[in-house]
Amino acid sequence: MKKTTLLFLSMTLLAGASLAQNPFIRDQFTADPTARVFEGKVYVYPSHDIPSPIERLKEWFCMADYHVFSSENLTDWTDHGVIVSQDNVPWVNPEGYSLWAPDCIERNGKYYFYFPAPAKDTLVGRGMMTGVAIADKPYGPFVPQPEPIKGTFGIDPCTLIDKDGQAYIYWAGFGGLLGAKLQDNMLELDGNPVAVEGLPGPDQGMKEGPFVFERNGKYYFTFPWVKNNTTELLAYAMGDSPLGPFEMKGEIMDESPSGCWTNHHSIVEYKGQWYLFYHHNDLSPTFDKNRSIRIDSLFFNPDGTIQKVTPTLRGVGVTDAKREIQLDRYSRLSDAGASIDYLDSANTFKGWKTILGDNGAYVQYNKVDFGSSLPKTVKVNAASATGGKLVVKLGGAKGKTIAEINVPKGGQWTETDATLKEAPTGVQDLWVSLKGKGNVEIDWMKF
Numbered sequence: 001m002k003k004t005t006l007l008f009l010s011m012t013l014l015a016g017a018s019l020a021q022n023p024f025i026r027d028q029f030t031a032d033p034t035a036r037v038f039e040g041k042v043y044v045y046p047s048h049d050i051p052s053p054i055e056r057l058k059e060w061f062c063m064a065d066y067h068v069f070s071s072e073n074l075t076d077w078t079d080h081g082v083i084v085s086q087d088n089v090p091w092v093n094p095e096g097y098s099l100w101a102p103d104c105i106e107r108n109g110k111y112y113f114y115f116p117a118p119a120k121d122t123l124v125g126r127g128m129m130t131g132v133a134i135a136d137k138p139y140g141p142f143v144p145q146p147e148p149i150k151g152t153f154g155i156d157p158c159t160l161i162d163k164d165g166q167a168y169i170y171w172a173g174f175g176g177l178l179g180a181k182l183q184d185n186m187l188e189l190d191g192n193p194v195a196v197e198g199l200p201g202p203d204q205g206m207k208e209g210p211f212v213f214e215r216n217g218k219y220y221f222t223f224p225w226v227k228n229n230t231t232e233l234l235a236y237a238m239g240d241s242p243l244g245p246f247e248m249k250g251e252i253m254d255e256s257p258s259g260c261w262t263n264h265h266s267i268v269e270y271k272g273q274w275y276l277f278y279h280h281n282d283l284s285p286t287f288d289k290n291r292s293i294r295i296d297s298l299f300f301n302p303d304g305t306i307q308k309v310t311p312t313l314r315g316v317g318v319t320d321a322k323r324e325i326q327l328d329r330y331s332r333l334s335d336a337g338a339s340i341d342y343l344d345s346a347n348t349f350k351g352w353k354t355i356l357g358d359n360g361a362y363v364q365y366n367k368v369d370f371g372s373s374l375p376k377t378v379k380v381n382a383a384s385a386t387g388g389k390l391v392v393k394l395g396g397a398k399g400k401t402i403a404e405i406n407v408p409k410g411g412q413w414t415e416t417d418a419t420l421k422e423a424p425t426g427v428q429d430l431w432v433s434l435k436g437k438g439n440v441e442i443d444w445m446k447f
């Protein structure tokens with residue numbers, strides 16, 4: 001059996017699912033998400049950060065392979081497993097552990113996966129180059145090409161197919177962000193790369209991560225930018241043609257308040273809504289080279305400029321009321337008496353909890369779908385050393401109370417049920433507060 005077939009079989013067997021909210025992949029580290037719409041679903045091609053198995057990269061980015069994830073509702077994500085690994089690309093250094101930010105694009109029914117990787121010294125010399133792997137489906141199996149694309153020294157490839165069918169590739173190379181036409185075979189440059197005009201230069205904090213897209217005849221050149229000599233914010237320029245020149249327009253997302261040094265993103269329209277995919281180090285608070293990917297909605301102004309996106313934990317998509325609602329991925333949290341913490345700081349992959357420690361402290365979680373099934377009870381998984389009463393409302397602080405739950409005294413996680421005063425229907429915002437004294441930690445709630 002061919003190696004690629006074996007790889008595909010193993011990835012199908014390994015496929016698993018992850019849930020919504022931010023970050024939206026919770027069983028591994030992920031970064032640099034490029035989202036694309038293929039076959040009516042969103043496919044996300046991220047980098048796959050791992051704690052380094054080799055000394056040289058212990059304090060740096062370390063990646064040995066790529067997974068691809070897909071979703072139809074932006075809530076339930078399927079992991080299709082490993083699509084490319086440093087061990088199955090002939091020109092890639094199998095000890096490089098530096099498979100950085102990738103992209104994937106469809107042309108004439110074929111899927112072209114572009115990725116930066118360190119070449120074997122003996123083949124093309126030191127440094128990162130752009131490889132391509134080709135598949136008949138967005139999730140593979142991908143067959144890596146025997147050689148990287150000539151003339152693409154650098155990182156973070158991004159592709160665009162213009163309305164006239166011409167394909168372009170962009171990347172961060174020596175001296176700034178570069179762009180070039182791709183030949184019809186999608187495997188070779190068509191002419192020399194050009195330095196993209198109208199962007200900040202490397203001496204002004206331009207580093208990496210271009211993402212280019214077209215909307216209503218305008219081309220958006222978006223990129224992470226170390227504008228203020230601190231960490232990366234996301235910014236953009238607009239122009240009238242794929243290779244520019246571009247004109248700087250503004251910022252899409254501020255620097256991370258928690259100090260994660262990188263950000264890296266993509267922007268995609270799906271079912272009439274635009275989304276920003278980006279990353280943060282949610283699952284690795286003390287080491288920002290192990291990152292996690294996120295989604296938030298993005299909006300344009302009538303003149304085509306982009307409104308700044310405020311990062312959220314709630315993310316996007318609707319949460320089914322019958323499933324565990326992770327209130328800690330909240331839409332709002334009271335300023336006083338409420339906080340979020342890991343369930344187990346020694347294993348962040350277990351997720352988070354909401355802590356309500358003052359009379360009136362609350363958490364709000366928007367877009368819970370109750371459908372039309374008329375639930376009779378609510379269940380909370382909570383722990384409370386003091387015991388405490390939770391009030392559950394719909395629509396916010398002034399909304400209707402639908403339940404009161406008495407969480408028993410005792411330090412252990414306990415599932416407690418309460419009868420609903422009335423059965424909610426449709427999509428509702430959930431509001432949960434502590435009534436009276438006490439301290440209640442909530443893992444999840446469901447109806």
Ligand code: FUB
Pocket residue numbers: 031032047061100101155156208209262263264
């Ligand atoms: O993930 C490794 C590198 O970090 C990416 O290639 C950059 O864009 C930055 O996110």
